[in-house]
Amino acid sequence: MSAPLAFAPIGELAGRLRSGELSAADLVQCYADRIATLNATSKAFISLDLDRAIATAKSQVISPEDNPLKAIPYACKDLFDVKGLVTSGGSRVLADNIAAHDADVVTRMNQAGAIFIGKNNLHEFAYGATGENALYGTTPNPYDQTRLAGGSSSGSAAALGYGLCAAALGTDTGGSVRAPAALCGLAGFKPTFGRISTEGVIPYSWSLDHVGTMARSAADTALLFNVLADNVRDSAVIKLDELSIGIPEGFFFARADTEILDSIDRLMNFFRDAGARLKPVAMPSMEHSRTVSLTVQMPEALSYHNRYLDQRGDLYSQDFRAGLALGQCLLAEQYIRAKRFIESYRRDMDEVFDGIDLLLTPATPVIAPKIGAVEVTVDGQSEPAGNAITRYTSFFNMTGHPAITLPCGMHSEGLPIAAQLIGKHYGDEQLIAAATLIESSYDFKLPLPGF
Amino acid sequence: MKRLQQQTLLGIRDQFGSYAWDDAEISELVDPQLGIITSFQELLDELELLRKIDLGSIPPAADISVK
Numbered sequence: 001m002s003a004p005l006a007f008a009p010i011g012e013l014a015g016r017l018r019s020g021e022l023s024a025a026d027l028v029q030c031y032a033d034r035i036a037t038l039n040a041t042s043k044a045f046i047s048l049d050l051d052r053a054i055a056t057a058k059s060q061v062i063s064p065e066d067n068p069l070k071a072i073p074y075a076c077k078d079l080f081d082v083k084g085l086v087t088s089g090g091s092r093v094l095a096d097n098i099a100a101h102d103a104d105v106v107t108r109m110n111q112a113g114a115i116f117i118g119k120n121n122l123h124e125f126a127y128g129a130t131g132e133n134a135l136y137g138t139t140p141n142p143y144d145q146t147r148l149a150g151g152s153s154s155g156s157a158a159a160l161g162y163g164l165c166a167a168a169l170g171t172d173t174g175g176s177v178r179a180p181a182a183l184c185g186l187a188g189f190k191p192t193f194g195r196i197s198t199e200g201v202i203p204y205s206w207s208l209d210h211v212g213t214m215a216r217s218a219a220d221t222a223l224l225f226n227v228l229a230d231n232v233r234d235s236a237v238i239k240l241d242e243l244s245i246g247i248p249e250g251f252f253f254a255r256a257d258t259e260i261l262d263s264i265d266r267l268m269n270f271f272r273d274a275g276a277r278l279k280p281v282a283m284p285s286m287e288h289s290r291t292v293s294l295t296v297q298m299p300e301a302l303s304y305h306n307r308y309l310d311q312r313g314d315l316y317s318q319d320f321r322a323g324l325a326l327g328q329c330l331l332a333e334q335y336i337r338a339k340r341f342i343e344s345y346r347r348d349m350d351e352v353f354d355g356i357d358l359l360l361t362p363a364t365p366v367i368a369p370k371i372g373a374v375e376v377t378v379d380g381q382s383e384p385a386g387n388a389i390t391r392y393t394s395f396f397n398m399t400g401h402p403a404i405t406l407p408c409g410m411h412s413e414g415l416p417i418a419a420q421l422i423g424k425h426y427g428d429e430q431l432i433a434a435a436t437l438i439e440s441s442y443d444f445k446l447p448l449p450g451f
Numbered sequence: 452m453k454r455l456q457q458q459t460l461l462g463i464r465d466q467f468g469s470y471a472w473d474d475a476e477i478s479e480l481v482d483p484q485l486g487i488i489t490s491f492q493e494l495l496d497e498l499e500l501l502r503k504i505d506l507g508s509i510p511p512a513a514d515i516s517v518k
Contacts, residue, residue, distance in 0.1 A: 207514055291497040309470045322488045325472045326480060329460050329491070334498050339511035341501065346512060384489070398512075 005030050006163030007448050010220040013166060014068040024057035024071035028115060031073050035118075035164050038451060041145070043137040044158035046078045046088060048118040056115050068223050069167075070113030075159045076169040077152075078119035079126060081200040082106055089202050090122040090133050092315040093308050103200025105169055105211055105228050112227045117165055121155030126171055126204040127301065127320045128152055129179060129386035130369070134317055138371055142184055142449035143415050147368040150180030150389055156214050157184040162451055167224055168214045173204050174293060175393025177212030182363035182405040182418030183389070185446045187435070189213045189221045191428050193400030196228045205300040207339065208293065208397040218406060218435035225432060235433035240441065241275025243434065246356035251286040252392055255378045256365035263409030263417045264362050270442050271360075279356055284348035288341070289395050290387065295338035296398075298327030342398045349399040353424045358434055361392050363405040363418035392420060402428040404435045407446045416446060452499050455492050457481040 005027070008016075016022035032050045039045050053073065060071050081087050081099035088094045106116065121136045123129070131154025132138045139154040141147040142161030149158045153170030157180035160168055170177040172190040181188025190212035198211050213224040226232050247268065253261060268278055302324045305316075313321070352359070366376050366388050375382040383391075396403045402423045409417035421438075423431030460477045463469055480491045 207512065288497055288501055291494060291501065294494065295498065306470065313470065318485075321472075322476060322479060324470075325476045326488055326491055326494075328469050328472065329463055329480060330498075334502075336511050337498075337501055337506070340506050340509050342512040343509050344506060347509075 004163070004448070006034055007216065008166075009216045010068060010072050010166050010223050011217075013072060014070070017062050017071050018064055024060045024062065024115070025054060027071065028053050028057040028073050028117065031117060031164055034162070038162050038164060041140070042142070042158045042162040042164065043121050043139045044155045044162060044164055045075065045118040046090065046121050046136050046155065047086060049082070049085060049116055050118070053115050053117045060113065067112040067227065069109065069227055072114045072166050073117045074109055074114050074167040074169065075118050075120050075156065075165045076103075076106065076116070077122050077156050077171060079122065079171055079202040080106055080119070080169060082116060082119070085119065087202060088119075089125045090136060091124045091317070092135060093312045099200075101200060104197035106200070108227050109169075114167070114227075120153070120159055120168060120170070123152035123154060123176075124317050124320050125202065125301070125305070126152040126173060126176055127323055129174065129176060129389040131155075131180065140371060141368045141415065142451065144368065144413070146370055147415065148183065148371055148385070150183040150368060152176040153180055153214070157181055157186060160184070160186050160214055160216065161449060166216075167220065170212055170214060171198075171201060171204065172210045172212040172393075172397065173208045173297065174397050175390035177210075177214060178393045178403060178405040178420065179364055179389045181214045182407070182420070183368040183416065185407045185416035185418075185449075187215050187218050187221050187404060187406055189225070189404040189432070190397070190402065191225065191229060192402045192426050195402075195426070195428060203300075203304050205297040207296050207300060207342070210397065218404060218432055218439050221404065222432045222436060225428060229428070233429045235429050238430065238433045238437050240271065240437060243271070243276040243358060244356045245271055245276055245278050246281035246352060246359040247278055248281055248283045248359060248361060251283065252361040255381055256362055257367060257378060257411070259409070259411050260362050260365065260367070260417050264360070264419055267408050267419055267442065268360070274441065281352050281356060281359070283352060284345050286395060289345070289398065292338045292341045293394055293398060295330060295334055296342065298323055299330055299335050300327075302327035345395070346399045349401060350425065353401075357424070358431065359422040361420045361422070363392060363420040364389055365391050367411045367413060367415040367417065396422055401425060402431050404431060406435055406439060408442065408444055410447065452496070455481055455495060
């Protein structure tokens with residue numbers, strides 16, 4: 001049976017659009033109606049472009065040769081420029097910042113015929129993984145409105161989770177696409193560093209920023225990647241019984257919710273039963289990785305935001321200003337040293353991938369935290385909620401490897417559990433193909449949220 | 452390494468060509484009260500540990516053009 005229209009994957013929507021069973025205008029109107037009803041609850045969109053979207057949809061003629069994204073309504077985090085619209089960064093600082101051009105990825109989506117419908121809420125300027133935003137509100141999780149959707153691409157996850165669009169673009173500097181996607185039961189993907197353009201996207205940290213995608217499935221992720229990246233290779237035929245999957249020891253399975261670990265265990269058993277080889281792998285030391293990441297992030301963020309600080313500094317939120325002030329007080333050699341550690345991590349990870357095709361980890365060590373929770377506690381140890389949300393994702397922003405998160409279970413508290421697969425550098429196509437095969441083979445179906 | 456002093460950061464602000472952070476923001480980095488930045492001293496302590504790790508001749512990670 002087809003999923004309700006608002007929760008249908010792109011592949012299904014494309015088929016219905018082609019057959020004439022569904023018109024582009026009706027599809028946009030379906031989401032528009034839901035946005036009118038649910039945006040106040042979900043806080044997914046900061047701004048909308050629905051009149052233009054409906055006009056575009058009415059003008060579209062769909063033929064079988066068209067890209068599957070034709071007439072597919074999508075949204076993007078409000079860091080992406082869309083010509084003529086405000087790019088706010090989720091901040092009062094840029095409330096009047098009207099974009100003169102489309103971001104590269106918006107151009108690509110539009111050229112494929114996808115229909116832009118609006119800008120998504122976010123943690124101010126992508127600084128934070130909880131998605132809390134004092135100006136535009138905190139996006140609640142579609143499976144439990146007392147809990148976070150996660151961030152920083154919080155509105156992008158909520159827009160999909162509440163059935164308000166078919167795909168969304170976000171940015172991922174430490175997990176800001178993958179983690180909220182994981183917490184909301186979506187497929188969240190970040191490519192190999194540099195494979196998708198960041199031009200026209202407000203930067204947070206140039207060394208770590210990736211533009212990524214959120215969708216309802218890995219199969220939909222492939223459709224998006226085909227449009228957003230250059231030189232996409234035809235997906236090789238992936239067979240589970242030919243895959244060698246690395247299981248990292250230690251860090252990625254420590255201090256995690258036991259139900260999350262149980263779900264990953266079940267996934268590993270599925271791989272074994274399917275004939276895949278699971279291989280324990282020794283990872284580079286993660287002991288200082290968060291320090292390394294932070295030491296790169298904050299001076300880079302400050303370097304970008306210095307252009308606004310003198311005139312509009314008082315419009316930033318208190319917590320982002322605090323982070324920028326920290327960036328001011330680090331030494332140049334500390335920044336360079338951190339970037340040398342990143343190079344060391346990259347080299348070590350390339351060696352790890354010498355003997356495996358993919359790496360498997362949980363996506364997050366915790367389910368979606370409660371809104372307002374400052375810390376979460378696992379195994380008796382507390383840590384800031386934002387740090388916990390991205391604990392398993394941020395390392396791969398430094399190494400630049402492609403990674404995707406996929407739902408693989410439901411927690412007894414009614415929230416999604418997700419796995420993370422990491423691929424080789426420039427192995428994005430193989431990674432997505434493997435994820436697509438897994439989601440079509442693994443006996444797990446995520447229930448839809450109750451909207 | 453000695454513990455961070457507020458005067459050190461005020462000196463950076465006033466003498467290094469920095470944005471004019473409020474005194475309270477500088478104070479918060481040194482002696483957190485609001486819970487916004489909880490660990491600048493810990494960060495500096497970790498950076499001191501990193502300084503003692505010999506990275507040989509490994510260069511800084513090169514960035515890839517993303518345009």
